[in-house]
Amino acid sequence: xxxxxxxxxxxxxxxxxxxxxxxxxxxxxxxxxxxxxxxxxxxxxxxxxxxxxxxxxxxxxxxxxxxxxxxxxxxxxxxxxxxxxxxxxxxxxxxxxxxxxxxxxxxxxxxxxxxxxxxxxxxxxxxxxxxxxxxxxxxxxxxxxxxxxxxxxxxxxxxxxxxxxxxxxxxxxxxxxxxxxxxxxxxxxxxxxxxxxxxxxxxxxxxxxxxxxxxxxxxxxxxxx
Amino acid sequence: xxxxxxxxxxxxxxxxxxxxxxxxxxxxxxxxxxxxxxxxxxxxxxxxxxxxxxxxxxxxxxxxxxxxxxxxxxxxxxxxxxxxxxxxxxxxxxxxxxxxxxxxxxxxxxxxxxxxxxxxxxxxxxxxxxxxxxxxxxxxxxxxxxxxxxxxxxxxxxxxxxxxxxxxxxxxxxxxxxxxxxxxxxxxxxxxxxxxxxxxxxxxxxxxxxxxxxxxxxxxxxxxx
Numbered sequence: 001x002x003x004x005x006x007x008x009x010x011x012x013x014x015x016x017x018x019x020x021x022x023x024x025x026x027x028x029x030x031x032x033x034x035x036x037x038x039x040x041x042x043x044x045x046x047x048x049x050x051x052x053x054x055x056x057x058x059x060x061x062x063x064x065x066x067x068x069x070x071x072x073x074x075x076x077x078x079x080x081x082x083x084x085x086x087x088x089x090x091x092x093x094x095x096x097x098x099x100x101x102x103x104x105x106x107x108x109x110x111x112x113x114x115x116x117x118x119x120x121x122x123x124x125x126x127x128x129x130x131x132x133x134x135x136x137x138x139x140x141x142x143x144x145x146x147x148x149x150x151x152x153x154x155x156x157x158x159x160x161x162x163x164x165x166x167x168x169x170x171x172x173x174x175x176x177x178x179x180x181x182x183x184x185x186x187x188x189x190x191x192x193x194x195x196x197x198x199x200x201x202x203x204x205x206x207x208x209x210x211x212x213x214x215x216x217x218x219x220x221x222x223x224x225x
Numbered sequence: 226x227x228x229x230x231x232x233x234x235x236x237x238x239x240x241x242x243x244x245x246x247x248x249x250x251x252x253x254x255x256x257x258x259x260x261x262x263x264x265x266x267x268x269x270x271x272x273x274x275x276x277x278x279x280x281x282x283x284x285x286x287x288x289x290x291x292x293x294x295x296x297x298x299x300x301x302x303x304x305x306x307x308x309x310x311x312x313x314x315x316x317x318x319x320x321x322x323x324x325x326x327x328x329x330x331x332x333x334x335x336x337x338x339x340x341x342x343x344x345x346x347x348x349x350x351x352x353x354x355x356x357x358x359x360x361x362x363x364x365x366x367x368x369x370x371x372x373x374x375x376x377x378x379x380x381x382x383x384x385x386x387x388x389x390x391x392x393x394x395x396x397x398x399x400x401x402x403x404x405x406x407x408x409x410x411x412x413x414x415x416x417x418x419x420x421x422x423x424x425x426x427x428x429x430x431x432x433x434x435x436x437x438x439x440x441x442x443x444x445x446x447x448x449x450x
Contacts, residue, residue, distance in 0.1 A: 064318050069322045092298070108336055111337075135344075
């Protein structure tokens with residue numbers, strides 16, 4: 001039996017959704033962020049190999065972190081799940097692309113955008129305009145164009161099929177959930193991205209997503225920088 | 226037949242190494258970076274779905290980007306390859322962890338470190354100290370501690386086994402190659418990290434790595450910010 005250690009407002013929401021979608025028994029432990037630092041509490045950091053969420057454990061001594069490692073590990077336990085298209089399936093390449101592009105391309109830009117926001121907020125007011133100008137330049141030369149390319153690609157693919165890897169929900173959608181919710185919250189996704197908005201609505205209408213949100217008990221999965 | 230579109234000094238070196246290790250026929254196209262912008266040339270950007278390296282194509286119309294998506298796709302073609310331990314193998318969890326942690330945890334910190342370097346270099350000299358102080362703070366509060374945690378974990382695991390997921394080379398090592406080479410180049414890995422240095426020596430002594438370096442023709446795989 002897998003135990004999911006779920007940190008509020010974090011990427012471990014993906015695993016909560018995955019486990020609800022699979023619908024087999026698991027244990028859930030909820031952790032609140034430290035109210036002062038906003039980081040994971042000490043007991044969570046001590047448990048997770050890199051101090052990050054998500055992390056899963058089992059009674060045989062497994063301790064595994066990293067969203068996509070955890071997703072692959074859990075899907076190994078359910079080899080017939082349609083959530084990971086088989087190597088010979090027509091949707092395999094699209095599946096692999098979005099399963100990995102969320103972590104490899106989209107999250108790093110969103111993380112950088114968040115750090116730029118924090119850096120600017122925290123700088124003393126008399127140098128804030130200088131810092132703001134430098135970070136604004138990095139944002140407009142790097143983050144914005146890369147996010148545009150990713151969102152254009154999402155619109156392209158979501159005009160062709162319902163979910164990211166075809167007509168059925170897969171773990172590519174589940175891992176992208178955090179990226180998409182965060183992109184909407186930060187204004188990267190708005191009315192100019194109808195495919196992405198439709199995808200977010202579909203996600204929110206999925207029963208397993210709704211159970212996950214209920215167990216999570218927060219109004220959003222996303223951490224606000 | 227897979228064609229690898231390899232951009233010099235980029236993460237696509239991983240795929241070159243992977244294909245050399247597999248030892249089956251493939252086509253290789255080499256691309257130089259634009260000498261002014263240091264970015265991928267226009268023809269490469271037009272080919273790759275997000276404009277990033279690596280990208281592979283085949284004669285049936287496949288166009289796939291993202292290092293780990295490409296690695297998983299290629300390993301699907303060689304299901305008996307020991308490079309991806311099977312779900313029931315004892316090394317599966319370690320394999321999945323490092324296969325995903327390179328992209329999910331290590332590269333984002335290294336990328337941020339690179340961007341901080343560029344931001345500071347490019348700022349006008351009279352505000353450079355202010356920018357340097359702000360970025361230095363972000364670096365010491367975020368990048369350095371996270372890199373330390375990752376490198377501590379690498380040392381821990383590499384004290385227990387030869388490669389990242391046991392005694393045999395796997396695709397977890399191959400995808401981590403870029404992170405490790407870059408970490409050494411930027412001084413994150415030095416004599417205080419004997420396990421990482423030993424791993425890098427092992428990598429460099431591997432015949433398939435040496436053939437890949439020869440086909441690449443550059444002195445290093447790593448892009449210098």
